[in-house]
Amino acid sequence: MSKRKNPSDNNNLNADFCEFLMELSDYEKNVSRNIHKFNAYKKAASVLASHSKRIQSGEEAKKLNGIGEKISKKIDEFLNTGKLKKLDDIHNDENAQIISLLTRVSGIGPVKAADLLNMGIKSIEDLRNNKNKLNHHQIIGLKYFEDFEKMIPRSEVRELENVITKEIKNLDPQFTITICGSYRRGRSESGDIDAQVTHPTLKLGDNKNKCHEKLLKNIIMALKGCITDVISMGETKFMGVCRLSNNHPFRRLDIRLIPKEQYYCAVLYFTGSDVFNKNMRSHALEKSFTLNEYSLRPIGVTGIPGEPVQIESEEEIFDYIDYPYQKPEERNM
Ligand code: 8DG
Ligand code: CA
Ligand code: CA
Numbered sequence: 001m002s003k004r005k006n007p008s009d010n011n012n013l014n015a016d017f018c019e020f021l022m023e024l025s026d027y028e029k030n031v032s033r034n035i036h037k038f039n040a041y042k043k044a045a046s047v048l049a050s051h052s053k054r055i056q057s058g059e060e061a062k063k064l065n066g067i068g069e070k071i072s073k074k075i076d077e078f079l080n081t082g083k084l085k086k087l088d089d090i091h092n093d094e095n096a097q098i099i100s101l102l103t104r105v106s107g108i109g110p111v112k113a114a115d116l117l118n119m120g121i122k123s124i125e126d127l128r129n130n131k132n133k134l135n136h137h138q139i140i141g142l143k144y145f146e147d148f149e150k151m152i153p154r155s156e157v158r159e160l161e162n163v164i165t166k167e168i169k170n171l172d173p174q175f176t177i178t179i180c181g182s183y184r185r186g187r188s189e190s191g192d193i194d195a196q197v198t199h200p201t202l203k204l205g206d207n208k209n210k211c212h213e214k215l216l217k218n219i220i221m222a223l224k225g226c227i228t229d230v231i232s233m234g235e236t237k238f239m240g241v242c243r244l245s246n247n248h249p250f251r252r253l254d255i256r257l258i259p260k261e262q263y264y265c266a267v268l269y270f271t272g273s274d275v276f277n278k279n280m281r282s283h284a285l286e287k288s289f290t291l292n293e294y295s296l297r298p299i300g301v302t303g304i305p306g307e308p309v310q311i312e313s314e315e316e317i318f319d320y321i322d323y324p325y326q327k328p329e330e331r332n333m
Helices: 015-032 035-049 058-062 069-081 085-092 094-102 110-118 124-128 136-143 145-149 154-171 211-222 260-271 274-286 314-320
Strands: 176-179 193-198 227-233 237-242 251-257 289-291 296-298
Touching: 015 035, 015 069, 015 085, 015 094, 015 110, 035 069, 035 274, 058 069, 085 094, 094 110, 124 136, 136 145, 136 227, 145 251, 154 176, 154 193, 154 211, 154 251, 193 260, 211 227, 211 237, 211 251, 260 274, 260 314, 274 289
Parallel strands: 193 251
Antiparallel strands: 176 193, 227 237, 237 251, 289 296
């Protein structure tokens, strides 16, 4: 079983439905590669997880936004029989099981997993005997396969946050560091660590003189006490592995260096959850704004986005699009 959390930590009265919906969504993402169905199942799980009542029938579920005929039928089938034929079929499909397993390796996506299966690779052990078929990221993913499957307790993310913040501030106290993702949403455990870093002098376009790249290299150098492997190192994005001490598992760490004017849109985006982001983006569109990880831009009558709005805080983004402010802990959908 891959590490999968319910959309909500606790108090989820519909957790069993959410569990099968999340499993179906993983299947659609990794095996059938049907992004529409993937999104539909995830959205349904999210809606059910935050519903304050135990759902008693498919018909009742169908009244919720995001649950249609097909999912409502699955809920009835699950209530009546305690299982789902579709999931049973998936469990009995050897190829589907192999693709699901291979995609649990960091760096192996659905297409690569299917390729590997076509080459006769069916297990983690097969992968270990065929490293020549893997790229650098996938080799690191395989090397730490067991550790990367372990969730990171909140206390450990906090300790890593302290180390990372201390070392980067040592470089220059004007750096701002925000650990986003599930940690910022207050979750009790996280899959990886998503760090965003900015500096007041960091301007868009600076990278023409390789300024970002040098800064990011300095940051990674400063963190050599806890960073153990580099997966990739771009101009603004580091992907790698860190470890708090010899007694801790190896953890996936991403660090992004972001110009000040894009910082709050990035922090908002990388805080998630992805379902929350999707909802907020479609609300923005209703208000004639386009929102992404870089900027918030008004859409004119021509339908073409204008210049980015200047943003000084996360709250301002909510204000601009008339969306009630939600604290990070309220974005766990
Ligand atoms: P986790 O690591 O504890 O499993 O949860 P997470 O922190 O919420 O997920 P993540 O995969 O690390 O992604 C961090 C945030 O990035 C996520 O909460 C929202 C944003 N995000 C999207 N879409 C996508 C996407 O397609 N891929 C990734 N990696 N992040 C995305 O909104
Ligand atoms: Ca994360
Ligand atoms: Ca991440």
